[in-house]
Amino acid sequence: MTKHRFAALLASTFLASAATAATLDIAVDTAPAGLDPHLITAFNSVLIVQGNIYQGLTDIDPGLAVQPGLATSWDISEDGLTYTFHLASGVTFHDGSTFDAEDAAASLRRVQSPETASPLASRISPVVGIEVVDPLTLKLTLDAPFAPLLSSLAGIAMVPAEMETDKEALQMAPDGTGPFKFADWTPNGYIALEAFDGYRDGKPQIDEVKFHFVPEAATRQIGLVSGEYDMLPAVDPATALQLQGQPGVTLEQTRDLAYTLIGMNVTDPALADPKVREAVNLLLNRDEIIAGALFGAGVPAGPLSPALTEWALPTSDFSCYTPDVDKAKALIAESGVALPIKLRMVVLPRQDAKDIAQIAQQQLAAGGIEVELINQEIGDFVQSWKNSDFGMFVSANGGNPDPDQYFYRTFYTGGSTNVFKYSDARVDDLLDTGRNKTDMAERKAAYDELQVKLACEGPIAHIAYANLTTAVGPKLHGFVIHPMGRLSSLKDAVLDD
Amino acid sequence: MTPKFLLGRLIDLAFVMFGVSILVFLMIRLIPGDAVMIMLGANTEITPDRVAELEHRLGLDLPMPVQYAHWIGGALRGDFGTSIWTGRPVTEEIASAIGPTFELTFLAVLVGAGLSIPIGAFMAQARGRGAEVAVRVGAIAGLTIPSFWLGIVSILFVSKLMPGVSMLGYVPFSEDPLGNLQRMVLPVFALCLPMLANLSRLVRSAMLDALGQDYIRTAKAKGAGRRRVVYRHALRNALIPFVTSVGVSVGYLLGGAIVVEQVFAIPGLGRLVLGAISERNYPLVQATILTVTFAFVLVNFIVDLLYATIDPRVTR
Numbered sequence: 001m002t003k004h005r006f007a008a009l010l011a012s013t014f015l016a017s018a019a020t021a022a023t024l025d026i027a028v029d030t031a032p033a034g035l036d037p038h039l040i041t042a043f044n045s046v047l048i049v050q051g052n053i054y055q056g057l058t059d060i061d062p063g064l065a066v067q068p069g070l071a072t073s074w075d076i077s078e079d080g081l082t083y084t085f086h087l088a089s090g091v092t093f094h095d096g097s098t099f100d101a102e103d104a105a106a107s108l109r110r111v112q113s114p115e116t117a118s119p120l121a122s123r124i125s126p127v128v129g130i131e132v133v134d135p136l137t138l139k140l141t142l143d144a145p146f147a148p149l150l151s152s153l154a155g156i157a158m159v160p161a162e163m164e165t166d167k168e169a170l171q172m173a174p175d176g177t178g179p180f181k182f183a184d185w186t187p188n189g190y191i192a193l194e195a196f197d198g199y200r201d202g203k204p205q206i207d208e209v210k211f212h213f214v215p216e217a218a219t220r221q222i223g224l225v226s227g228e229y230d231m232l233p234a235v236d237p238a239t240a241l242q243l244q245g246q247p248g249v250t251l252e253q254t255r256d257l258a259y260t261l262i263g264m265n266v267t268d269p270a271l272a273d274p275k276v277r278e279a280v281n282l283l284l285n286r287d288e289i290i291a292g293a294l295f296g297a298g299v300p301a302g303p304l305s306p307a308l309t310e311w312a313l314p315t316s317d318f319s320c321y322t323p324d325v326d327k328a329k330a331l332i333a334e335s336g337v338a339l340p341i342k343l344r345m346v347v348l349p350r351q352d353a354k355d356i357a358q359i360a361q362q363q364l365a366a367g368g369i370e371v372e373l374i375n376q377e378i379g380d381f382v383q384s385w386k387n388s389d390f391g392m393f394v395s396a397n398g399g400n401p402d403p404d405q406y407f408y409r410t411f412y413t414g415g416s417t418n419v420f421k422y423s424d425a426r427v428d429d430l431l432d433t434g435r436n437k438t439d440m441a442e443r444k445a446a447y448d449e450l451q452v453k454l455a456c457e458g459p460i461a462h463i464a465y466a467n468l469t470t471a472v473g474p475k476l477h478g479f480v481i482h483p484m485g486r487l488s489s490l491k492d493a494v495l496d497d
Numbered sequence: 498m499t500p501k502f503l504l505g506r507l508i509d510l511a512f513v514m515f516g517v518s519i520l521v522f523l524m525i526r527l528i529p530g531d532a533v534m535i536m537l538g539a540n541t542e543i544t545p546d547r548v549a550e551l552e553h554r555l556g557l558d559l560p561m562p563v564q565y566a567h568w569i570g571g572a573l574r575g576d577f578g579t580s581i582w583t584g585r586p587v588t589e590e591i592a593s594a595i596g597p598t599f600e601l602t603f604l605a606v607l608v609g610a611g612l613s614i615p616i617g618a619f620m621a622q623a624r625g626r627g628a629e630v631a632v633r634v635g636a637i638a639g640l641t642i643p644s645f646w647l648g649i650v651s652i653l654f655v656s657k658l659m660p661g662v663s664m665l666g667y668v669p670f671s672e673d674p675l676g677n678l679q680r681m682v683l684p685v686f687a688l689c690l691p692m693l694a695n696l697s698r699l700v701r702s703a704m705l706d707a708l709g710q711d712y713i714r715t716a717k718a719k720g721a722g723r724r725r726v727v728y729r730h731a732l733r734n735a736l737i738p739f740v741t742s743v744g745v746s747v748g749y750l751l752g753g754a755i756v757v758e759q760v761f762a763i764p765g766l767g768r769l770v771l772g773a774i775s776e777r778n779y780p781l782v783q784a785t786i787l788t789v790t791f792a793f794v795l796v797n798f799i800v801d802l803l804y805a806t807i808d809p810r811v812t813r
Contacts, residue, residue, distance in 0.1 A: 027762075033776065117550070168584055187593055188764035188772065189667060212666060214762040215771075218649045219665060223762075226656035228665050379528075379777055 022495040023208040024476060026487075027220045027229040031188055031213040034171035037157030038111050038118040043398065043485065047233055048191055048211050051488030053094075054157030054176035057085055057104060057138075058150050062254070062482045062489075064307055064401045066150045070099065070158055070177060071138075080145035080438040085138045092198045093160050094174075094181035100135040106161035108140075116167060122409060122416060123152040145436045147443055148402035179204045179491035188213055204491045224249060230473040230495070234485060236351065237295045240469045248474035252481040255299070255307045256468035257399025260356055262461040267421050268343065268391050274457035275335040281320035281461050282328035283367040284360060290464050293355035297469070301462035303407070303454045304447075305399050307483045311444070313451045320456035328367045339368035343391030346374045346384045350396065356463060357394040388419045401484070403447045404435050411454065420459030427453065506801055510794050517790045518572070518783070522565050525774070525782045533557065555581055568783065578780035580773075587784045590769065595788070597667050598765035600677075601684055601757065602750045609689035610696060610743050617700020618727055621708060632697075639694030644753050648687040648760035655683065667763045684761045688753050692746045699742050703735035710734075736807055744800035748793045 032045035037054045040046060051059075059069035071085040091099040108130050111118045126149070129141030142149070160175055174182045179201070180193035193209045212229065214220045221239055223229040225246050235243065235251075243249050264271045264280065271277060286300035300321060304312040315321050332339065347357045354375065361371050371392060376384060384390050400406045409415045412431050413423040430453075433446040455462070470481050475496040480489040533551045552558045556567065571578060577587040616632065623629040655664060663680065670677040707713065708731050716730045755767030766785060773781040 031772065171584065186764055187590060188768040212762060213764070213768075214665070215768070216649070216760050216762070219652065219760055219762060222649070222652050222656055223665050226660055228656075228663060377528075378775060 022206055022497065023210055024206050024231065024490070024493075024495055025210050025212060025229045026231045026233060027212045027214045027223055028233060029213070029215055029217070029220070032191075035174045035182070035191075036167075036170040037159065037174070037176070038107075038116060038120055039171070041119055043234070044211075047485055047487060048193075049174065049176075050155070050157070051178065051486045052180045052193055052209065052490065053174045053178045053182055054159070055178050056154045056156050056158065057087075058154045059488075060151060060154045060401050060484065060486075062480055064257075064309070064483060066154065066401075069154060070104070071153075074150070076438070080147075081142045083140045083142070083149065084133070085140070087136045087138065088200060089136055091177050091200050093177055094196055094198075095160065096198070097160060099158060099177050101132040101138040102135070103161045104138050104158055105130045105132050106164040107156065107158045110159065110164045111156055113164075115165070120156055123155065123405065124149070145438050147435065147438050148404040151400075151402045152405065154401075180209055183208070199491070201491070205494045206490060209490060224471055224473055227473060227475075230476050231479070232471040233487065235469040235471050237297045237466065237469075238351070240297065240467075240471070241295055243471050250472045250474075252470045252472060252479065253467045254481045254483050255305060256466050257305050257307055257401070257483045258396055258468075259301045259305065259399060259465050260352060260394070260396050260463040261301075262345075262356075262360060262463060263385075263390070263393045263395065263420055264459045264461070265388055265391055265420055266423075266459050267388065270337045270341045270343070271391065271459075273335040273337060275331045276337055276341070277459065277461075278320050278456045279328040279331040279335075279367060280364065280369065281318075281456050282322075282324050282331070283364050283369065284461055284463070285323040285363055286321065286463060288363070289356055289359045292359050293352055294464060294466050298464040298466040301465045303451045303458070303460070303462055304403055305465050305483075307399070307465075308401065308403070311403050311447055313448060315455075317452060318455040323363075325366050332367065341369045343369065343371045344374055345371040345392040345394065346376050346381060346390045347393070348381055348395040349376065349378050352466070353394045353396060360394065360463075385419055388421060399484070403450075404431075407431055407447075407450065407454075408435060410460070411450075411458065422459040424453075427458075502805070503802075506798055510798055513794050514787070514791065518569060518787060519565070521783050521786045522568065525777065525779055526561065528777075568780070572784075572787070577784040580781045581776070581778045587780050590781060591766070591785055591788055594764060594766050594769040594785075596669065596765075597763050598751070598754050598758070598767065600670070600681065601688060601754055601763065601765065602747065604681060604685045605689035605692065605750050606743065606747060608685055609692035609746070613693050613696035613700055614732070614739075616693070616697040618704055618732070620697065620701040621704035622727065624705070636694040636697050639690040640698075642690070643756075644687045644691065645756045645760050647690060648683065648757055651683050651687060652761075665762050667765075680761075680763075684757045684763060687760070688750060688757045691753070692750065695746070696739065696742060700735060700739055703738050704731055707731040707734045733807070737804065740800055740803050740807065744797045747796045751789055751793060 028044045028047065030042070030044055032040065032042055032048060034040060035045060035049055037049050040049065056069050057071040059067045061067050070088055070091060072088050073086045075084045076082070085104070087099070087101055087104060093099055108124060108127065110116050111120050111124060112127070126142045126144055126146040127140050128143045129139070131139040131141070133139050158177060159170060163170055163175070172185070179196055179199045181196045183194040184192040190210050190212045195204045195207050197203050214223065217236070217239055220229065220232050221243060224232055224243070240251060243251060262280070262284070264277055266272055290296060290298045290300065299306065300315045302313060302315045302318060306312050332341070345357060345361070347353055357373050361373060364371055385393060385395070408431050409417045411418060411422055411427055413428055427450065430446045430450045434443050434450070437443050437446070454460070468481065468483060468485060472479055476493060477496070478489065478493040482488065533548055533555070549558070556564060559567070568578065579586050580590055620629050620632055652664065655662065663676065664683050665680070667680060668676045704727070713726060713730055716726050721730070754765060755771060757763070758765045758767040759771070766789060770782060770785040773785060
């Protein structure tokens, strides 16, 4: 690595005068609406911002383990209620000011403030005390032990203290500590980032990163093959198949944290019965769905992604994952729900979701569950989802590195994204255990039981974890794919002329 | 051209704009899904308080007629509001997107209308010959091939033929004139082909009509050259339907530009309005559509004036 870097450095010294700035051209499908790291939720906004412009106190590596970020180390008290973070020294923001504990404290307060209305607020809701001990030491006090804290902090960007009450400025003009700083934004054209001289590990080799907004999939694909673009960060399965074997194109693949799912509304008289939900799982043939809708590029999904190696149970542990139509029919008969069961299934406007919906429709019909597919435009879909206006839905969710971050808000009674209206006392108990115990073995036992219970009778039939595919052109070297879609490895990557 | 004629046309124009403003205002609000829900997204903490706060901030909690009155009142004073998502004035967003679309449409009209006259004239004169049949087949193909398909195929073709030539995206003319024109070649081609085909066929039939008239025979008899007969005598009379058609075509071009901008990744008005619709960015959708409508109405206003110049009988 060092040798490689030195050679690149040498080369760049000699070529510097002759070559123009090395620009990495990345094509993405949609333009972000804003870049404030505490407000954005869209995949492409996070892709541009997280790890490039901004960093958190901690970091998540491609193996999904927590690593030091702007905090180089931390101490956790015996009772798990106090975290003391030791911050890296000599870190500067892109505007030239120095990063210290005041900035860190202000950033966390900004996320927690109702004024900001940040979607990240729940990630650090147990934090009740934020104290600046000295310029490089930050102490956080919790009201209850909260195991996912370290991994949650990785997603909370550190911004300058004066931004604490400013809701507008960062949307259009980001200012972070990351390896690249914001340079230019042409609406619907591109966003350009340039290498930051003052980055704490040294200026990146790549001078400029341009995110081009190219809505048409075919255009992105041709642009990569012709060398116009150097990278397509998230390629759909059909395009990946077509790019396979094209000269100069490398496909980097990892198991995606995001997954496709079929949600079930528990207030529906039929779906209220856990037996019927188990029957749905027995009727679904996930292998068939993956072959048909994802071109085989994926694995059957349990409630947790296999990328979470420490937590996820293999799907062979879930009895209902072996398709069995007779058993499903028997379960429905046992439940006393009359056949046929008629349901409205709303579908996320994305090709894979539409394909999954059609295959699932046939599979469910075999057991007497008749679903009417309703294709909705995105605004419409979000509305139905939010108002629980569905019998079933097919959608895709982004994943999280800690089970609590996904499970708690989704399955806890009254949870913020529990649109299924699911409520189960045992599940709530286990979720509290998983959240409040810092002992790994205790947490693991709770989440093991949860996975088995949720897999078969939960309000979500998890369908598949697809492969996350990033297509890379011949000029870029040293890119490492990250299961969360982060491009943080660009700081060490090299670009040929 | 009388002032009365001019004034009448201007009043028509104002009526059209007013009608469109109401239509646009209603349409974007009547489709399901609203800005606040889309802004809050599917994965965030949605509380009724937050929804109410956002609605209030955006002025969406007021009754619709009041919202319309606010908007049209501001618009008449040149204030179209701010984009819901970026908080920038809508006029600024439109100003930054109008350049590429204007250039694209202008070049497409120039190439489409410019080439259609010689091609149409050629088809009229060489009627039935092999070359003319070939051109006619080409014209029908041009009319029927959708521009998004043509766009993608032409990118594919050129990228194989000349690898390394940048043809996607947009660079302002003022920054890099050559790069700008290079990136315009394919989109202009894809955009103007249907128009070129349509206009050539029109010029051909109008010319055939004109060439059969008595005054052409007279012109020939008095010894005028072939070129002079075709371009001076026949063409002028064939021009009226042609000018009408160009005016109408501009509307199609603005519609086609949405598709072509999408395919070639050009940051123009089409991309702006598509994005704005899916975000339910009400002020931006309203102002963009009004801008495009205004451009279309204006072009047709100019066409009306041109008629009067070409054929003074129109104003009577």
